[in-house]
């Protein structure tokens with residue numbers, strides 16, 4: 029096959045439309061698709077690296093099975109038979125709840141991750157569920173869960189219309205945006221400045237995003253919650269708070285009381301930001317015709333991650349910026365359920381069960397990623413006897429990877445669905461590699477809920493699968509069959525039939541559904557012919573807010589319509605829809621949830637804490653993607669290096685020149701020193717996802733420049749107690765010259 033094909037990029041949350049050049053059955057180039065309704069031609073170096081990723085010779089093409097200690101290639105039928113045999117034995121002896129599942133970041137970008145991985149958890153009936161969320165955005169889920177009663181109702185900044193954007197703990201010029209899906213985030217920030225708007229960045233480092241800003245505040249790491257609390261204090265103190273939407277917000281007076289102790293003057297020394305600067309920020313947010321506060325990883329993976337994530341939206345709400353153009357708004361995904369009448373919901377809570385060893389509360393039915401190792405190691409009832417990883421590399425991504433490595437060696441059976449033999453999957457007994465992205469369909473089930481403009485786009489596979497090779501949805505569907513006790517060579521479409529029957533049964537019985545009272549079998553027969561995942565997407569689109577309601581709204585969306593519009597369909601700017609997402613029992617926004625109020629005392633205590641001489645934060649690079657894209661020659665090298673960044677004056681005081689030894693609570697690493705005067709004094713930074721020098725992996729390019737695993741410094745002992753999220757930023761460290 030030769031020509032071009034369109035494909036949404038799966039490599040980050042920006043979801044750019046790509047035009048792939050295909051030559052003789054292989055992808056040879058990628059450029060931005062200018063006609064794409066969402067990304068309009070934007071692409072970054074990772075997107076341009078799509079062909080290298082697709083053709084990487086280290087990508088596994090056949091399943092690997094451990095025989096006599098070695099991972100060797102086998103057939104697909106052979107690999108599934110081993111899984112059925114070994115997992116079957118664990119299930120019979122210890123039951124589904126003894127099997128843990130860890131799913132990683134790329135599963136947020138795939139149809140398999142969104143629509144099939146949840147079936148594994150369901151089939152197992154296990155509470156041993158772990159993911160990269162507790163290394164990332166879980167604090168935001170818990171925050172919006174309590175605020176709105178709905179843990180997936182993330183308000184996103186209305187980037188195209190806001191007058192003042194406050195970015196705290198995010199670097200979208202490098203990350204391309206996160207938990208806010210926007211292609212060309214940098215272009216949108218420049219457009220904001222050009223239309224006379226204001227950009228404030230709050231980050232201990234003068235990042236590329238901070239360089240664009242009108243105002244850059246550089247707080248001490250880990251102090252965002254105190255800083256934001258002081259902003260809230262000023263809003264009340266100076267009568268600037270005008271909570272909106274009026275009548276829909278409960279708990280305003282409680283928040284006023286909680287903020288009383290956090291005058292800017294009380295937090296300034298702790299945060300390292302002058303009180304006057306905090307007051308000016310609060311006044312400017314309140315005075316702007318519209319403003320949006322947007323927080324991300326630096327505000328999330330910290331000790332007070334949930335409080336900080338909550339306070340971001342408290343400020344948005346107190347300044348009347350929730351759910352209005354230019355403020356923060358709720359996107360409406362084409363595969364979300366069609367709006368129902370507003371009525372009180374059941375609310376949200378965490379801690380419905382607790383982890384076995386340390387008693388961590390569940391959040392969103394997940395346990396903290398840092399608890400996985402101890403749940404494998406600790407004998408007793410409920411011990412983890414088998415582990416399934418999908419698209420995850422926790423040995424590098426989570427704190428204390430060395431301990432996790434040892435634990436993985438000891439787990440009874442480990443299965444990984446992953447294209448690479450890497451630091452985590454090398455411990456597996458079976459690796460099932462999904463095909464390259466060019467041979468995989470793409471639909472952003474998760475990220476459409478976070479997009480700054482509503483659109484609908486679908487990419488069918490650009491290239492066919494080689495004979496006999498299953499796609500990732502088929503791999504996971506077959507695993508689900510096995511877990512349900514069926515033969516692994518059964519029809520994986522059974523899994524989809526089951527989901528479709530259940531969903532349409534429920535919808536036709538719901539008087540508020542767009543298909544209320546219709547015949548489920550008739551609707552099933554109307555679904556587009558094709559593989560199970562396409563039928564499910566068609567069903568979700570047709571039941572969704574823009575759907576054709578199975579013919580009742582003939583102009584509405586169907587998968588066939590998306591196929592006929594390969595550059596996507598624009599569904600317009602974000603529109604106010606708070607009452608559609610609210611699920612609190614009171615039917616109001618709960619501004620002062622009890623668990624958050626209870627954690628404020630701990631925050632107040634932290635103001636008195638003795639400061640470490642040096643604290644470590646993370647950083648990302650435009651040509652990296654967490655732990656797994658260091659194997660592509662075009663992205664490796666140059667400035668994409670695993671160095672310790674430090675302020676030159678700090679380096680001079682320590683006598684650092686070539687390399688430094690960095691010691692943290694969990695261990696030590698050595699890294700080359702890179703001077704950067706854009707860092708706050710006392711703050712050093714190391715990127716994550718490095719440390720590719722372990723034996724038994726197949727990552728030839730990455731191994732040449734392995735770097736060190738920053739998470740070895742971290743013992744994982746400290747987490748955000750409200751969400752179980754690991755503290756990855758603001759770790760106390762000692763620095764000394766190497767050698």
Ligand SMILES: Nc1nc2c(c(=O)[nH]1)N[C@H]1C(S)=C(S)[C@@H](COP(=O)(O)OP(=O)(O)OC[C@H]3O[C@@H](n4cnc5c(=O)[nH]c(N)nc54)[C@H](O)[C@@H]3O)O[C@H]1N2
Pocket residue numbers: 131132133134138160163164325418419420421422424425426445446447448450462500646647653654655656715716717738739756
């Ligand atoms: N110190 C520190 N640690 C961090 C962070 C930090 O900022 N600092 N960031 C944290 C964050 S935000 C995150 S999200 C986590 C990420 O944590 P993880 O998700 O555990 O790690 P990734 O590096 O994203 O690994 C992705 C894995 O998916 C595989 N993969 C790639 N494409 C596919 C696919 O299509 N299908 C399947 N099945 N597998 C695929 C890759 O080979 C790799 O093994 O790391 C966290 N760790």
Ligand SMILES: Nc1nc2c(c(=O)[nH]1)N[C@H]1C(S)=C(S)[C@@H](COP(=O)(O)OP(=O)(O)OC[C@H]3O[C@@H](n4cnc5c(=O)[nH]c(N)nc54)[C@H](O)[C@@H]3O)O[C@H]1N2
Pocket residue numbers: 040041133164196197198199200202203204205206230231232233235247248249250251252324325326327330645646647648649650651652653654757758
């Ligand atoms: N190129 C590239 N893009 C990526 C990724 C990647 O690895 N590479 N990873 C993807 C993933 S999984 C995610 S989750 C997103 C993350 O997206 P972002 O959150 O935008 O990315 P980070 O670079 O981690 O930005 C965090 C910022 O917080 C700052 N910071 C650290 N500690 C603190 C603190 O205590 N307070 C404040 N205010 N700031 C602090 C850091 O200096 C850093 O600039 O990026 C995604 N996109």
Ligand code: SF4
Pocket residue numbers: 037038039040041042043044070071072073074075076204211
């Ligand atoms: S910005 Fe993200 S989605 Fe866009 S091309 Fe780059 S990696 Fe792909």
Ligand SMILES: [Mo]
Pocket residue numbers: 133160164
């Ligand atoms: Mo992430």
